[in-house]
Amino acid sequence: MRGRAAVAAVCAGGLCLVLLWRPAVTRVSAQPAPTPEERYASPLELLLSPDGARLYVLCQGADEVRVLNAATGAVVRTIPAGHVPRGFSFSPDGRRLLVTNSWDDTVTVMDTESGRVTATWTAGYEPSSVVEDRAGKFLYVADRVGDNITVLDAATGEERTTLAAGRGASYLAMTADGSRLYATHVYPNAAPHRTPPRSEITVIDPAQARVVDRMILPDIAGMFHVALSRDGRLGVAAELHPKNLVPLAHVEHGWAFVDSLTVFGADVGSKPVEVPLDELDRYSARPFGVAIAPDKSRIYVTLSGSECVTVIDTKRMLAFLHAHPEPLAEDLSASAHYVVARIAVGKDPRGVVLSRDGSRLYVANRLDDSISVMDTRTDRVTRTLRLAGPEKVSPLRRGEQAFYHAYSFQGQFGCANCHIDSTFDGLQWDLEPDGFGKDIVDNRLIEDLRGTEPFKWNGGNPTLVKECGIRTEMYFWRSENYDDRTLTDLVLYIRSLPSRPNRFRAGDGALTPAQERGRAIFDRTVDKLGQPIPETNRCATCHSGPKGTSQKSFDVGTGKSVDNSSVFDTPQLMSLALTAPYLHDGSAASLEEIWTVYNPHDRHGRTNDLTKDELNDLIEYLRTR
Amino acid sequence: MRRGLVVGILIAMSAAGIAGQTSARPARRIHADAQAQRVPAMPRFRFENFTTANGLPDNHVFSVLVDGDRVWAGTENGLAVYENGSWKTYTTADGLAHRAVLSLALDQRTGDVWAGTMGGLSRISAGRIDTYTQLNSGLSNDVVYGVAVEGENVWVATAAGACRLNTRTGEWSLYNERNTPMIEIWAYGVSAAADKVYFAVWGSGLLELNQKTGVWDKYDDPDGENEIVLLKDQGLIHEITTSVSYVDGVVWVATYFGDSHYDGRYWHNFLTKDSGLPSNFTNTIRGVDRNRAWFGTDKGLAYYDGTNWAVYRPALDTGKPEMTVRDGQGRVTEIPVETAPAHHYVLGIDFQGRDLWVATAKGLSHGIYQP
Numbered sequence: 001m002r003g004r005a006a007v008a009a010v011c012a013g014g015l016c017l018v019l020l021w022r023p024a025v026t027r028v029s030a031q032p033a034p035t036p037e038e039r040y041a042s043p044l045e046l047l048l049s050p051d052g053a054r055l056y057v058l059c060q061g062a063d064e065v066r067v068l069n070a071a072t073g074a075v076v077r078t079i080p081a082g083h084v085p086r087g088f089s090f091s092p093d094g095r096r097l098l099v100t101n102s103w104d105d106t107v108t109v110m111d112t113e114s115g116r117v118t119a120t121w122t123a124g125y126e127p128s129s130v131v132e133d134r135a136g137k138f139l140y141v142a143d144r145v146g147d148n149i150t151v152l153d154a155a156t157g158e159e160r161t162t163l164a165a166g167r168g169a170s171y172l173a174m175t176a177d178g179s180r181l182y183a184t185h186v187y188p189n190a191a192p193h194r195t196p197p198r199s200e201i202t203v204i205d206p207a208q209a210r211v212v213d214r215m216i217l218p219d220i221a222g223m224f225h226v227a228l229s230r231d232g233r234l235g236v237a238a239e240l241h242p243k244n245l246v247p248l249a250h251v252e253h254g255w256a257f258v259d260s261l262t263v264f265g266a267d268v269g270s271k272p273v274e275v276p277l278d279e280l281d282r283y284s285a286r287p288f289g290v291a292i293a294p295d296k297s298r299i300y301v302t303l304s305g306s307e308c309v310t311v312i313d314t315k316r317m318l319a320f321l322h323a324h325p326e327p328l329a330e331d332l333s334a335s336a337h338y339v340v341a342r343i344a345v346g347k348d349p350r351g352v353v354l355s356r357d358g359s360r361l362y363v364a365n366r367l368d369d370s371i372s373v374m375d376t377r378t379d380r381v382t383r384t385l386r387l388a389g390p391e392k393v394s395p396l397r398r399g400e401q402a403f404y405h406a407y408s409f410q411g412q413f414g415c416a417n418c419h420i421d422s423t424f425d426g427l428q429w430d431l432e433p434d435g436f437g438k439d440i441v442d443n444r445l446i447e448d449l450r451g452t453e454p455f456k457w458n459g460g461n462p463t464l465v466k467e468c469g470i471r472t473e474m475y476f477w478r479s480e481n482y483d484d485r486t487l488t489d490l491v492l493y494i495r496s497l498p499s500r501p502n503r504f505r506a507g508d509g510a511l512t513p514a515q516e517r518g519r520a521i522f523d524r525t526v527d528k529l530g531q532p533i534p535e536t537n538r539c540a541t542c543h544s545g546p547k548g549t550s551q552k553s554f555d556v557g558t559g560k561s562v563d564n565s566s567v568f569d570t571p572q573l574m575s576l577a578l579t580a581p582y583l584h585d586g587s588a589a590s591l592e593e594i595w596t597v598y599n600p601h602d603r604h605g606r607t608n609d610l611t612k613d614e615l616n617d618l619i620e621y622l623r624t625r
Numbered sequence: 626m627r628r629g630l631v632v633g634i635l636i637a638m639s640a641a642g643i644a645g646q647t648s649a650r651p652a653r654r655i656h657a658d659a660q661a662q663r664v665p666a667m668p669r670f671r672f673e674n675f676t677t678a679n680g681l682p683d684n685h686v687f688s689v690l691v692d693g694d695r696v697w698a699g700t701e702n703g704l705a706v707y708e709n710g711s712w713k714t715y716t717t718a719d720g721l722a723h724r725a726v727l728s729l730a731l732d733q734r735t736g737d738v739w740a741g742t743m744g745g746l747s748r749i750s751a752g753r754i755d756t757y758t759q760l761n762s763g764l765s766n767d768v769v770y771g772v773a774v775e776g777e778n779v780w781v782a783t784a785a786g787a788c789r790l791n792t793r794t795g796e797w798s799l800y801n802e803r804n805t806p807m808i809e810i811w812a813y814g815v816s817a818a819a820d821k822v823y824f825a826v827w828g829s830g831l832l833e834l835n836q837k838t839g840v841w842d843k844y845d846d847p848d849g850e851n852e853i854v855l856l857k858d859q860g861l862i863h864e865i866t867t868s869v870s871y872v873d874g875v876v877w878v879a880t881y882f883g884d885s886h887y888d889g890r891y892w893h894n895f896l897t898k899d900s901g902l903p904s905n906f907t908n909t910i911r912g913v914d915r916n917r918a919w920f921g922t923d924k925g926l927a928y929y930d931g932t933n934w935a936v937y938r939p940a941l942d943t944g945k946p947e948m949t950v951r952d953g954q955g956r957v958t959e960i961p962v963e964t965a966p967a968h969h970y971v972l973g974i975d976f977q978g979r980d981l982w983v984a985t986a987k988g989l990s991h992g993i994y995q996p
Contacts, residue, residue, distance in 0.1 A: 146793070161734035162777065162793060164750045200753070210736040211751040504794065514798070577795075589761055596760040612785070613799040616763040620796060
């Protein structure tokens with residue numbers, strides 16, 4: 001429905017002032033997308049074979065798994081995966097490699113001996129991570145769009161059940177003894193409007209295929225990898241702690257994000273504890289990958305926005321936590337007690353894996369097409385393995401690099417903080433310094449934006465260049481912005497983002513009877529009483545065209561007393577089902593509430609003549625957009 | 626139908642125990658010498674009763690659900706779960722849709738519990754409660770009398786029709802007078818299986834959805850809304866259905882005017898005058914298999930084994946524990962017992978192995994099977 005405030009919330013800004021703007025910038029957007037042959041490998045995740053001889057690299061950009069000689073970096077084998085693979089793991093016996101294909105909704109099963117694909121199984125909506133239980137009975141698949149864990153029969157791929165997870169279920173980790181499986185989520189769980197976000201770590205009994213616990217994590221929104229120590233006594237999850245309830249006017253005081261870990265388990269105590277990673281004058285933007293040394297002495301965390309790996313002394317961290325039971329998230333000095341090194345690696349470092357003896361750490365630099373090999377005894381990168389792919393860094397690639405870099409003051413955050421994996425964050429932000437609680441805006445998906453201009457909920461930015469340029473510098477980064485070329489590249493990248501598959505629309509585009517009925521309601525011109533619906537009050541008037549927006553602004557009665565204006569840009573409707581909550585300020589928790597709660601006078605379309613089942617039909621249709 | 630009034634009366638009756646005190650005990654012949662009459666062996670229980678005195682949040686227990694070693698009780702003041710010898714209560718502060726929990730269902734595949742309340746439908750999953758209401762979701766109405774889980778579908782009986790939530794897609798499908806033969810839309814009970822789904826619709830008989838064909842069928846009392854039963858076993862005993870249980874291809878239906886058994890071809894009805902039912906006013910029914918079922922009435926808990934009947938309750942006049950057995954010839958024998966369910970007004974039944982759990986108007990009872 002919305003892309004504008006979202007884009008606003010993140011895209012880059014910079015030193016380029018409007019007066020310095022050059023027409024050449026906008027021309028670059030005509031650059032064609034790369035052909036398949038030109039695709040970057042974009043390594044996202046890593047695995048080492050049980051004997052440590054082979055390094056498996058999940059190349060998301062190339063839709064394949066590359067198997068490297070771990071010592072030399074030479075490619076041993078390339079195995080095709082599905083579209084946009086996002087996670088992988090070995091079966092307990094190491095004979096199978098399981099890969100989630102997030103845009104195909106499948107799991108690819110590969111024979112590690114022959115390197116052949118032996119099966120492709122359907123698995124939920126946007127499968128993002130997969131783990132097989134120790135008994136070889138079940139596969140657990142975290143579904144990011146489905147918000148659940150799909151349980152498959154490990155032998156046949158037949159679906160056994162789906163377990164309710166948190167929102168944006170994405171990463172899984174099993175204890176070494178196989179007794180517990182932990183799931184983390186990239187989006188926060190639903191919460192009342194204008195309350196702190198909260199996430200959860202979902203705890204599963206893999207033998208029983210049951211959720212047995214949910215660790216509720218106050219203030220946490222996006223979570224990424226979770227790892228367990230070999231003795232099972234320490235769990236570590238990487239996460240973002242946004243400060244979205246106060247105006248984004250105090251970036252220089254650290255009031256935008258806390259980059260932190262949640263640690264849990266017997267070593268920690270009865271409750272999980274948030275451990276901040278930021279330092280007094282530099283931040284640890286977007287912790288993503290986590291590895292725990294075999295002897296538990298060190299924790300390694302990739303900081304994808306800061307382009308480095310941070311190293312934590314576990315013993316010191318635990319001692320500090322036990323000595324300071326009070327909440328630590330706001331304490332920028334805390335990390336000095338346990339962060340012992342920060343090692344620069346490549347661009348957008350993501351997945352990490354340790355050699356079995358813990359002496360080498362491999363880091364996947366997604367936007368460099370490289371693997372950093374770090375000697376953990378010296379905390380130095382000793383080698384960088386280059387993956388085959390286009391040698392030239394294209395403008396599109398540069399734009400993506402800019403998107404994932406933490407540009408703000410002291411490197412606190414970047415575009416991808418709010419647009420997680422180039423999507424959204426499920427949060428509402430108080431962006432501009434106009435007072436606490438004024439002009440709250442909901443963040444939105446930024447896919448397929450061409451033809452949805454203008455941007456911002458007030459329609460104030462006619463182009464992405466303006467949206468991501470000077471405005472971003474003024475309100476977000478609070479630091480020197482990128483140059484003209486980077487801004488151009490960034491805009492190019494954002495405009496290139498395609499729409500993800502719609503899980504609620506049949507592959508052939510056919511609508512179900514309920515969806516058909518809903519479409520008729522969407523397109524209707526006469527209400528159920530036989531009265532003509534004024535053109536300006538029909539769904540299809542404002543939400544017109546293929547993307548569901550007339551690109552004009554209207555007052556549909558949804559303004560609040562805290563809004564400076566009740567006239568809002570008409571949001572587009574693509575992938576609407578994924579982006580709750582709704583309305584400009586995120587006050588509607590669900591699509592239903594747009595009309596059951598926030599349309600009492602029929603100003604947001606004529607809907608109060610509809611029965612409940614007709615409203616359900618309308619929503620079923622909207623979910624296909 | 627004056628539904629709200631009826632509900633109010635029922636609650637009031639259950640609260641005050643009026644139903645039992647003002648009704649005459651059913652006519653029966655008591656055989657003092659049980660051994661001499663070769664009394665059928667019917668299951669016997671030692672009842673342990675739970676009230677607010679030992680941990681329940683409220684004595685009005687509308688529903689009960691066994692979940693392995695755990696037992697859930699839907700009360701008028703929260704959802705309680707009994708585990709490891711103690712009770713924990715979930716309330717609206719925890720996210721529960723409403724304090725009055727009318728119905729419960731277990732998703733056997735996931736372990737999630739679904740609770741139908743007077744203010745919406747809640748899912749309890751490992752301590753997290755997600756709530757669906759008529760405002761924030763496609764739920765047809767906030768008063769949820771019945772809930773059942775079948776595969777990935779949650780079937781719901783509400784005060785404004787029936788509905789289905791597909792937990793995979795999030796799609797809500799509503800069933801009411803516009804797309805089914807439902808005349809009244811006061812859906813009171815639901816029982817769902819992979820082949821068929823049945824709804825007990827208060828004043829509209831029994832509705833059947835054939836899941837394979839998508840075709841709805843409706844079973845009515847051939848006597849209409851007359852309170853006279855002209856022909857025995859002619860069809861559904863009464864239009865005012867309250868509960869349904871579909872098991873082994875057989876449907877057991879409870880009404881306020883007797884109960885019915887339908888095997889797909891023949892109906893068999895039960896009335897106090899020609900069966901061991903302690904009352905025609907039946908709140909809940911649970912089939913065990915094709916031949917056996919449990920009945921929760923306003924005058925006690927009853928069991929039917931296909932031939933014989935047993936009734937368990939505190940005596941309606943003295944309140945003393947009472948168990949009676951009625952054999953196939955209609956001979957009634959009183960069995961000496963020391964315990965009985967907490968109250969004769971029974972609202973919910975579930976099984977835990979050979980044990981029973983019984984929701985009553987004045988407490989929850991655990992019937993511990995006595996071999």
